[in-house]
Amino acid sequence: MSSLEINKVLGEMRALQARVAPLGTARSEATAAPAQDFASLMKSSVERVANMQNQAQSLAAAYESGDKSVDLTKVMLEVQKAGLAFRAMTEVRNKLVDAYREVMNMQV
Numbered sequence: 001m002s003s004l005e006i007n008k009v010l011g012e013m014r015a016l017q018a019r020v021a022p023l024g025t026a027r028s029e030a031t032a033a034p035a036q037d038f039a040s041l042m043k044s045s046v047e048r049v050a051n052m053q054n055q056a057q058s059l060a061a062a063y064e065s066g067d068k069s070v071d072l073t074k075v076m077l078e079v080q081k082a083g084l085a086f087r088a089m090t091e092v093r094n095k096l097v098d099a100y101r102e103v104m105n106m107q108v
Contacts, residue, residue, distance in 0.1 A: 006091055006095075009084075009088065010088070013084075013088065045089065046089065048085070049082070049085045049086055049089050052078070052081060052082040052085050053082045053085075053086065055078060055082070056075070056078040056079045056081070056082040059074065059075045059078050059079075060075050060078075060079060063075045
């Protein structure tokens with residue numbers, strides 16, 4: 001995936017997040033929550049992706065077992081969202097590894 005495609009996907013994800021967020025909870029940068037350290041931010045991101053995957057897997061299992069309350073459309077959407085979130089997280093990891101390698105190869 002090229003960096004242009006990654007930026008496009010990230011932009012679409014941000015636009016979707018802005019549309020989904022309730023109007024009352026939108027905050028400006030000045031009133032945003034205190035900054036988190038990088039490790040806790042990464043940990044929470046990985047946990048969110050894992051939760052999305054677990055939810056999609058449980059919905060798929062419920063549909064496969066014949067639960068009439070589970071809609072196939074919802075199952076497919078959740079599976080696709082979990083897959084997209086995982087791919088985005090993988091791309092972020094790859095960029096971080098590339099940046100780390102570049103920093104380690106710098107001449108001091």
